Each structure stands twice: as structure tokens, then as C-alpha cells.
Amino acid sequence: MRESSFMQNRELSWLRFNERVLLEATDETVPLLERLKFVSIFTSNLDEFFMIRVGSLFDLMAVNEDARDSRSGWTPRQQLEHVYKAVRPLYKKREEICDVLEKQLRLHDIARLQFSELTAPEAKFVRQYFKSSIAPILSAQIVDTHHPFPHLKNKQIHIGAWTRYKNKDGKEVFAVVPIPESLPPVLFLPGSALRYIPTESVVLAYLSELFPNYVISEKTVFSVTRNADINPEDEVFEIEQDFRKKMKKVLRQRTRMAPVRLELSCPISDPFSKYLQDRLHIRQDQIFITRAPLRLEYVFSLASKLPPGKQAAMVYPPHRPRLTAGLSLNTSIIRQVQKKDRLLSFPYESMEPFLALIHEAAWDPGVLSIKITIYRLARKAKLVEYLCAAAENGKDVTVLIELRARFDEQNNIDWSERLEDAGCTVIYGFESYKVHSKICLITRRERGEIQYITQVGTGNYNEKTAELYTDLSLITANPRIGQDAAEFFRNMAISNLDGSYQALLVAPCSLKSTILRLMDEEIAKREEGRILIKINSITDVDMIEKLKEASCAGVRIHMIVRGICCMLPQVPGKTENLHVVSIVGQFLEHSRVYVFGTGEQERMFISSADFMTRNTQRRVEVAVPIYDGDLRRRIHHILDLCLRDNTKARWLQADGTYQFPPVKGALINCQQQLLLLADQQPASPRSLRTDPALPPSASLLSRLRARLFHGRGRSGPAK
Numbered sequence: 001m002r003e004s005s006f007m008q009n010r011e012l013s014w015l016r017f018n019e020r021v022l023l024e025a026t027d028e029t030v031p032l033l034e035r036l037k038f039v040s041i042f043t044s045n046l047d048e049f050f051m052i053r054v055g056s057l058f059d060l061m062a063v064n065e066d067a068r069d070s071r072s073g074w075t076p077r078q079q080l081e082h083v084y085k086a087v088r089p090l091y092k093k094r095e096e097i098c099d100v101l102e103k104q105l106r107l108h109d110i111a112r113l114q115f116s117e118l119t120a121p122e123a124k125f126v127r128q129y130f131k132s133s134i135a136p137i138l139s140a141q142i143v144d145t146h147h148p149f150p151h152l153k154n155k156q157i158h159i160g161a162w163t164r165y166k167n168k169d170g171k172e173v174f175a176v177v178p179i180p181e182s183l184p185p186v187l188f189l190p191g192s193a194l195r196y197i198p199t200e201s202v203v204l205a206y207l208s209e210l211f212p213n214y215v216i217s218e219k220t221v222f223s224v225t226r227n228a229d230i231n232p233e234d235e236v237f238e239i240e241q242d243f244r245k246k247m248k249k250v251l252r253q254r255t256r257m258a259p260v261r262l263e264l265s266c267p268i269s270d271p272f273s274k275y276l277q278d279r280l281h282i283r284q285d286q287i288f289i290t291r292a293p294l295r296l297e298y299v300f301s302l303a304s305k306l307p308p309g310k311q312a313a314m315v316y317p318p319h320r321p322r323l324t325a326g327l328s329l330n331t332s333i334i335r336q337v338q339k340k341d342r343l344l345s346f347p348y349e350s351m352e353p354f355l356a357l358i359h360e361a362a363w364d365p366g367v368l369s370i371k372i373t374i375y376r377l378a379r380k381a382k383l384v385e386y387l388c389a390a391a392e393n394g395k396d397v398t399v400l401i402e403l404r405a406r407f408d409e410q411n412n413i414d415w416s417e418r419l420e421d422a423g424c425t426v427i428y429g430f431e432s433y434k435v436h437s438k439i440c441l442i443t444r445r446e447r448g449e450i451q452y453i454t455q456v457g458t459g460n461y462n463e464k465t466a467e468l469y470t471d472l473s474l475i476t477a478n479p480r481i482g483q484d485a486a487e488f489f490r491n492m493a494i495s496n497l498d499g500s501y502q503a504l505l506v507a508p509c510s511l512k513s514t515i516l517r518l519m520d521e522e523i524a525k526r527e528e529g530r531i532l533i534k535i536n537s538i539t540d541v542d543m544i545e546k547l548k549e550a551s552c553a554g555v556r557i558h559m560i561v562r563g564i565c566c567m568l569p570q571v572p573g574k575t576e577n578l579h580v581v582s583i584v585g586q587f588l589e590h591s592r593v594y595v596f597g598t599g600e601q602e603r604m605f606i607s608s609a610d611f612m613t614r615n616t617q618r619r620v621e622v623a624v625p626i627y628d629g630d631l632r633r634r635i636h637h638i639l640d641l642c643l644r645d646n647t648k649a650r651w652l653q654a655d656g657t658y659q660f661p662p663v664k665g666a667l668i669n670c671q672q673q674l675l676l677l678a679d680q681q682p683a684s685p686r687s688l689r690t691d692p693a694l695p696p697s698a699s700l701l702s703r704l705r706a707r708l709f710h711g712r713g714r715s716g717p718a719k
Helices: 010-026 032-063 076-106 120-137 199-205 243-254 270-280 297-301 308-314 333-339 352-363 382-392 409-421 479-493 511-528 541-552 613-617 629-644 670-678 700-710
Strands: 110-112 141-143 157-165 173-178 186-188 194-198 214-226 259-264 287-289 342-346 367-374 396-401 425-427 439-446 449-457 469-476 505-507 530-535 556-561 578-583 592-596 603-607 619-625 649-652
Touching: 010 032, 010 076, 032 076, 032 214, 032 259, 032 297, 032 308, 076 110, 076 287, 120 199, 157 199, 157 270, 173 270, 186 199, 194 199, 199 214, 214 270, 259 270, 270 287, 333 352, 333 449, 333 469, 342 352, 342 629, 352 367, 352 382, 352 439, 352 449, 352 469, 367 382, 367 479, 382 396, 382 409, 396 409, 396 479, 409 425, 439 479, 449 479, 449 619, 479 619, 505 511, 505 613, 511 530, 511 541, 511 592, 511 613, 511 619, 530 629, 541 556, 541 578, 556 629, 578 629, 592 629, 603 629, 613 619, 629 670
Parallel strands: 110 194, 259 287, 367 396, 396 425, 530 556, 556 578
Antiparallel strands: 141 173, 157 173, 157 214, 186 194, 214 259, 342 469, 367 439, 439 449, 449 469, 505 619, 530 592, 578 649, 592 603, 603 619
């Protein structure tokens, strides 16, 4: 058994991270509706945690109940006990925060109403809406000998009731009404104030009308959370020849997995509770009761219902990503990159230069091929349209798309079909390794010579999240990096995980071993060594133990870890020289940066990989070196602001808790500082004025003609 005094359990670490997301809703410097959004984000995060992490622990317990977590030493059952115990106070905290926020929102005429609070005109409006638009599509059901217990879909809102037949002295039976997903989550009421009532509250109020022959003794709103941790490699799919068909089968399975949690809107009697436990095969500790709404996605639509003046006070000021300093969309991006490496910093800077690069490559007569790995895309993706245009223009376009990007599988399936229809070569990577890398290679021939333009990023090619997540994207004409990228795509095409690379670090073959070697080099320097890491999570035990060794050798280690951190800092005799900062703010911290050494000997990389075993050993990841001194200084400025943040940052303690950093001097919010810095640059256009069917230099007249006569209505898989 490993010595683990400087490690903590992964699941509890994640729950502490999500608690910090919830606590952002208590920060009075955050606009009121944004605070409510943080409660919604906390809620959806917790949903996914139960579906994936808790679900996987149940799976592990079924396979090997004696398996031990390498960091805490706990069995799956012990981990589940700790998880359920840790989650319960978070529900109470969420309730309290929701109560405070909703009281404050009512002062601004924004109110989520109980049915009893409706005015007479509002009650009339709701009654008419129920009869005309809700009741006709409900499927109310009694469960008895002739009506079997229905399948309760994952995370769907249901109304449950404990009832008995009016004219019989029979036993009580269960009644259930699923709330169709086609119904809006809330009903907005007429009037100048923003007053609304959840749809389930309306159904709950009129429940007796759906069961006219029954006496309802108690009723509740409830939702079942099911295990969604389906691993396609573990299933038997030999009869399936097409990988897309396999993933479609996986998605159908997900809706029927075993329950791991039951949420109720109010307490219920012991017989009612025992009935649900028996039917769902869950324990009492898996049941959570909360007055707060079970789903809160609707809060993201509230601001749009407000008049502009009131809206401005309720949400963050609008931010338009800026053009990166020194870049222009009016001249060739390829030529600009050939002169100097370029770095895009999202969401402060725009993704448009990268999109302009792909659009230019689609029409550049010197471009021979475009190759790219795709993990997640927006519902509407200009990138796909430009790739399709390139293929239709005769370029060799290869897209390695990962169909197993969790909860984005259907979107990626749809896009893969669109890309194939346009003539792109679409491949799906490896059976047992997700391709999580973010790399694009443009190959050109100019004056008889092969040239490369390579882009490597820390985040997805998702035009929507590029305005919400902090990520870095390097675009370079460095031939050494380009040759490695070409070798990478050759290896991906022949399912070779063991390639040899000179500049790039590629998981699973070389990324982890190289990082451990670079840490060893810093360990050899002892007190002169320096390690600076920014990642989302660290769980890899080998990495943790090497960092502990570095700390014991006197190496100065600073880590910026947004989420899971299984490594505990400041443990006497183990990690005294290691400091961990976590930042939760307006934007999701998502970039990964590795820095080893200082001065001329410094090695810096940006990457798609966290220090998690799944990333370092079971995924295809890419890290790229930053050679340009100006770009390194820019990245150091970002990292330095993160380390000096005393507003949104929290310092991880040796016991696994987080504390506010001491405030010395001025308040520093790293994200706000980077916004201010970006605002000094010209605003980026909201979208490139480019038609994928036309070259960048096409005239206005030719653009209009193309839209009239050649428009193909490419809207992608958005539904």
C-alpha cells in the first residue's frame, strides 16, 4: 500500500471544487442572476457527478468490491459512503442559497412562485394553459397488477403520488405523471413583472384531475438519476460493423441504466419511501429531499425576459472577444503565421483568426491537405462548413472525430455524417483510447517545397465555449512541429499509438514519461529547481509522487488546479514546497500549461492533457512547446495573475479544504485583469463575413449570387 498522507480521495476533492462553484452564488460582487446561474451550474455538475463518478463506483463494486483507491485506500463501498455523506450538507447549503437569492430577486420583481401565490388573473391564466397545453400531452398512470411500474427516464421530472381508489378499501398504490420534455420548464405569467411558475408545480396543483377516481394522500415532485458511465469498449459489439451504429446503441442504453440517486421535493411517508426504494433498488442514503428546484437550466433564459436597462444590472457586462494584438483579418493569416508564431487567448481574444485560417486554407491553391482532431463542437459550427468547403474544393481533408465525447456523442455523430457527405475522410481513432487532442495541420506546397501550418490548443474547436472557457491556442509555421504533426496524423490513420516525435509530447507514448523526466531535471537542481503547472485536475499517482519528491528536494512548485486535486500541499516533510491555487470565476479556467525551469533553460508547453491517469495513459493527447519568447512572456503574465489573484482564488490546505488567500495591497481578479488588457485591442467582428462556398477575396456581388443560386442551407445538426 502506498504512503498516502499527501493525497486525498478524488471524489471528495471534486465535491469540494463543486462546493466552491456553489459559493460563487454567495459573492455579492457577482450580479444577481449570475449568482443564480452558479447554483444552476452546481446542480448540473452534481447531476453529472452522480451519473458518471458515482455510477462508476457502483460498477466497480459489482466487479471487485475489494478494489482499493490508490490515493485514499478506500474500497468502492467506502467511497460511496463518504460521497453520500458529503453530498447531503451541500443540498442544505444549496437550499439556503436559493432562498436568499430568490428573496433578493423578488425585490427586483423577479419571482419563482408557488401555486398558492398566484393572483386571481394569474390563476385563471395558468388554469387555461393547463387545460389547453399541458393536460392533453400528459401520461398519468396508476401502478397495480394490470399496470406495471414504468421506466423512469434519467433526470426527467415526475410527479409521484400515494393514492387509493375512492370506492374501495384497498391498499394504497403508486401514481406517476412524467413531465414531458417538450413542455417548457417554467410558465411565464402575463404582466410587467417577471413572475413564473415551474411546470411541475402546475401539474402538482391539478393532480387530482388526472386521477378522478382516486384519493391522493400525498404527492411529491421527484427525479431519478441513473448511472450513465457506459464504456463502449467493455460491451460486446462484434456484430456491429460501423462505429457510429455502436455509439447510437450506447446512447439508447444510457437511458435505462441503474438508479444511483432519488431526489424529492418534500418528505414522504415511510410506506411511500419504502415502495420507491424497493422498486428502484436504492437505499435510504441515496434519497435527497430539497425545496429548491430539481432542475435549474431555465435560469439562463431569465435575463432575456428583462428590459435592457434592468438586464444590465442583473448579468455580467457583455464581452466581445478582441482580436489578438498584431493579427489582422484583412490580410492572409497564413502569411502572418509564417512570419511569427501566434497565440490566441480565449475568451479574452477571438477564435476568428483560427476560423479565418481554415477558410483561407480551403481556397488557397497551395494547400494540399487539412487534418484535424475534433472532440467537441458547437451545435452550429462554421469550422465544419469551412472543412466541407475545403473538401469540395479538392483538398484532402481528414477529420478524426471522437464519437465518445461524453454527452456530445449524438452531436458528433451528426457532424461526422455531414463531413462525410462533403467528401472529407472521417476516422474515429482507437477502440480503447479516446482522442482528446486539439491539433490541426495544414500542409502546403510553395515553390516546390512542403510547408506546414500547425495549430495546437488546450480547448475544443467549439465556437460557443471559446467565449466561456479560458484556453490557449498556438498557431505556428515551425517546420519541426509541423513534421511531428504530420507524423501524428500518419500514426492516427494506421492506429499506431507508439509514434516517435521530436517536439510534440504525445500521450500515451511520450507525454507522461517526458514530463516525469523534466521533473527529474528540476529535482537535480534542488533549491534552484522550478515547476509551474496550470491544469484542471491531478489524479495520476506517478505524477503526484514525483511532485512530492521534487518538493522534498527543495524545488519550488506552484500549481493552478481548477478542479480535482488529489495532491495535498503543505504536508510537513512531504509537500512543504508545493502551493496549489484554484480559481472559480466568470469564465471556466480550462487551459493547461506546463513550465519547467527558469531563464534560458526554461521549457514551456501548452496541452490538452490534465495530470489524470485517463489523460496520460488512456487518451491520445498532445502538448506543444512554446519557443517564441514573446508568447512565453504572455503566458507567464497569465500564470502570474492567476497566482496573485486574491479575489476569486482559493488556496488548498493540507487537510483538503480551501481558504481565501491573504489580501496584501490591491484586490486582483485575474480574469477581470485579462479582460481589461484585451479591451485595449480592437473588437473582433461577431462573425467572419465569409461564405464557405467562396474564396476570401470574393466580391459582394458574387457572394449574393452564391447565396441565391448555390446556397445549400448548411445548418449542421442543430435541433
